[in-house]
Each structure stands twice: as structure tokens, then as C-alpha cells.
Amino acid sequence: xxxxxxxxxxxxxxxxxIRDFRPDPIPDNVLExxxxxxxxxxxxxxxxxxxxxxxxxxxxxxxxxxLAPQAGxxxxxxxxxxxxxxxxxxxxxxxxxxxxxxxxxxxxxxLGLGAGIGWARxxxxxxxxxxxxxxxxxxxxxxxxxxxxSDAAARPKSAPGSARxxxxxxxxxxxxx
Amino acid sequence: xxxxxxxxxxxxxxxxxIRDFRPDPIPDNVLExxxxxxxxxxxxxxxxxxxxxxxxxxxxxxxxxxLAPQAGxxxxxxxxxxxxxxxxxxxxxxxxxxxxxxxxxxxxxxLGLGAGIGWARxxxxxxxxxxxxxxxxxxxxxxxxxxxxSDAAARPKSAPGSARxxxxxxxxxxxxx
Numbered sequence: 607x608x609x610x611x612x613x614x615x616x617x618x619x620x621x622x623x624i625r626d627f628r629p630d631p632i633p634d635n636v637l638e639x640x641x642x643x644x645x646x647x648x649x650x651x652x653x654x655x656x657x658x659x660x661x662x663x664x665x666x667x668x669x670x671x672x673l674a675p676q677a678g679x680x681x682x683x684x685x686x687x688x689x690x691x692x693x694x695x696x697x698x699x700x701x702x703x704x705x706x707x708x709x710x711x712x713x714x715x716x717l718g719l720g721a722g723i724g725w726a727r728x729x730x731x732x733x734x735x736x737x738x739x740x741x742x743x744x745x746x747x748x749x750x751x752x753x754x755x756s757d758a759a760a761r762p763k764s765a766p767g768s769a770r771x772x773x774x775x776x777x778x779x780x781x782x783x
Numbered sequence: 784x785x786x787x788x789x790x791x792x793x794x795x796x797x798x799x800x801i802r803d804f805r806p807d808p809i810p811d812n813v814l815e816x817x818x819x820x821x822x823x824x825x826x827x828x829x830x831x832x833x834x835x836x837x838x839x840x841x842x843x844x845x846x847x848x849x850l851a852p853q854a855g856x857x858x859x860x861x862x863x864x865x866x867x868x869x870x871x872x873x874x875x876x877x878x879x880x881x882x883x884x885x886x887x888x889x890x891x892x893x894l895g896l897g898a899g900i901g902w903a904r905x906x907x908x909x910x911x912x913x914x915x916x917x918x919x920x921x922x923x924x925x926x927x928x929x930x931x932x933s934d935a936a937a938r939p940k941s942a943p944g945s946a947r948x949x950x951x952x953x954x955x956x957x958x959x960x
Contacts, residue, residue: 610787610790610794610893611893611894611895613787613790613791614790614791614794614889614890614893615816615820615890615893615894617787617791618820618823618886618889618890618893619819619820619823621823621825622825623825638950639792641950641953641954642796642950643792643795643796644953645947645948645950645953646795646796646798646947647885648798648799648800648885648888648900650902652945652946654947654948654953656953657953657954657955657959658953658954658955659954659955659956659957659958659959660954660955660956660957661957662956662957663957666957690959696873696874696877697873697877698877700873700874700875700877700878700881701877701878701880701881701884702881703878703881704877704878704879704880704881704882704885705881705882705884705885707878707882708824708825708881708882708885708886709795709885709889711825712791712795712886712889713791713792713795716787716788716791716792716795717788717792718788723825725827738958738959739958739959739960740959740960741959741960744959768829769829770822770823770831771822771831773815773818773819773822776818776821776822776831776833776834776835777818777834777835777836777837778834778835778836778837779836779837779839780836780837780838780839780840780843781836781915781916782834782836782867782915782916782917782918782921783916783917783918
């Protein structure tokens with residue numbers, strides 16, 4: 607039994623998407639802590655099917671926001687982690703990509719950063735890959751925006767649509783039905 | 784900046800797959816803590832595309848191990864969480880499934896439990912769905928085995944294949960290449 611279980615559970619419960627950031631930069635050692643947590647993510651057959659492209663340059667982030675309008679928050683972030691996946695197995699890639707994205711969110715939150723996941727539409731993947739210099743079949747779908755939350759974003763709120771189903775609706779015992 | 788960042792980062796680094804368990808049962812409140820962390824997982828459009836079937840009955844776990852031989856550790860666990868997904872969008876399901884599985888692993892580890900992810904092959908999904916009473920198009924691919932780690936499993940080791948690529952191989956700046 608770990609002594610800090612409550613701290614960890616609290617951090618997990620507190621982790622949520624942040625998409626509005628202060629302009630303050632992220633210290634290198636903090637960003638490295640986030641990437642090191644990502645590095646230790648488990649994956650099917652320990653493939654580690656990812657590479658992380660860190661984009662900090664504001665002009666390049668602005669261009670990414672144009673190329674991936676669904677992830678427009680990358681323009682406002684202090685840094686963006688583009689998760690490059692292998693493109694070798696769609697199901698395993700998506701699953702492992704979800705695992706690593708989740709760990710990045712949790713690590714960022716523990717470090718006082720905000721993090722927001724943005725997905726690029728598949729039709730935009732080729733242009734994004736070209737811009738980032740990524741050879742096929744590798745691709746980027748997930749952009750994780752990182753930065754210190756803006757005052758508005760830091761204020762806890764129950765935004766519509768952010769609620770969760772109650773446990774007794776989500777959990778069944780022994781059988782689904 | 785949270786004061787317990789180091790504790791959380793340590794918990795994240797320490798989280799690893801456990802597939803061998805002591806027979807001790809898991810107290811209800813501990814299992815509920817794990818499920819509550821799972822409940823708060825983010826998902827695309829906040830779909831929350833999951834239901835959790837908790838299987839504790841030893842005979843039913845033994846049967847699941849037959850139906851999903853790739854997840855044979857379910858027979859030795861104290862409890863198994865079968866993650867039921869919607870089957871409505873393969874990519875989003877896989878991604879969100881990875882996110883929720885990762886949070887279950889981390890929460891279990893923080894609570895002193897071991898957890899191991901097992902995947903059922905797609906050809907086995909129909910039989911598993913029938914056994915668990917799951918209506919199509921919903922399906923179960925992921926079984927998370929939970930229990931207190933056996934002495935052998937609790938011993939930290941660097942098993943072959945459990946290593947991770949170094950950060951300078953995984954991280955690029957501004958461009959992939």
C-alpha cells in the first residue's frame with residue numbers, strides 16, 4: 607500500500623482538459639518531466655510506437671493551428687507535443703496513442719501545467735506530416751497543447767458536457783445485462 | 784504548482800503491468816476508488832463510450848481465460864474489469880479505451896494493487912460478448928486484471944523487453960526530421 611495513494615487519486619480526479627493558456631514559457635526541466643512520463647507508457651508488445659515532436663516556435667504553432675483547425679488551441683499553447691505514430695496497425699496505434707496522451711495529461715496536471723488534447727482530421731494528416739517532416743506511413747493525429755492555464759481556464763467549473771455518468775450506471779457485476 | 788508533483792510523477796513511473804497475483808480479495812472501497820478514477824477519464828466529445836463489467840467469480844474468470852487465452856491472467860486475478868466499448872467508431876473507441884485502461888493501471892498502482900492489461904483477439908469477441916451478456920455492436924477487447932501482486936511480481940526487475948527507448952531517441956524539436 608503506498609502512503610501517497612490519496613495524493614495520486616486526487617491528481618487523477620483533478621486532471622482535465624485545458625485549452626486556454628498564459629503566455630509564460632514552460633521551463634525545460636518541467637517539459638522533460640512530462641516527456642519522461644510519456645516515455646514510460648506501456649504499449650502492446652512494448653512497441654513504443656511513438657515519437658514526440660515538441661513545437662515551441664510561435665509561427666510554427668500558428669501554422670499547425672491552420673493545418674489542424676480542430677486543434678486550434680496549439681496556437682495559444684507554450685509548447686505542443688505532436689505524437690507521431692507508426693501507422694503500422696490502426697487499432698494498436700489508436701489504443702497506445704490514447705494511453706500515452708492520457709499520461710501526458712496527468713503528468714502535466716501534476717506539474718501545475720494545463721494540457722489539452724486536439725485531434726487532427728484524417729484528411730489533414732498528409733499536410734501535417736509534410737510540415738513536420740514525417741515520412742509515411744507515420745502520421746500525427748494527436749496534438750497535446752501545454753502551458754500554464756489562463757485565469758479563466760484555471761477556475762474550476764462544471765462546464766456543460768464535462769459531467770460524467772454516475773458509477774452505478776457505468777458499472778455492472780459479473781454480467782453486462 | 785502542486786506540492787505533491789513528485790509523488791504523482793513517481794507513481795506514474797512506477798506503474799507497470801502485473802500479471803501474477805496473491806489470492807487476497809480486493810476490498811470493495813479500493814475497487815470503487817479504481818472505478819471512480821476510470822469514470823473520470825476524458826473521451827472524444829465526452830462520449831464516455833464505456834461500461835465496466837467487474838468479474839470476481841472464480842469460475843467466471845476461469846471461463847473468460849478460456850475465451851480470451853491472450854488474457855489468461857484473468858483466471859489468477861482477484862477481480863477483472865472488462866471494458867465494454869460502444870463499437871460505434873473503431874478509431875475513437877480504441878483511443879478512448881487506451882485512455883481509460885491507462886488510468887485504471889495508474890489508479891491500481893497508486894492503491895498498492897497490481898494491474899495487467901489483456902487483449903482478446905477480435906475472433907473471440909462474439910463468444911466473450913455472449914458470455915457477458917453484451918449486445919452488439921458493443922464489444923470487449925480489454926480485460927484489466929487486478930489483485931495484490933504475488934511476491935515474485937512485486938519484486939522490481941528489469942525484465943527483457945520492459946526497457947524503454949531513451950528520451951533523446953524519442954523526442955525531436957520543431958520537426959521530426
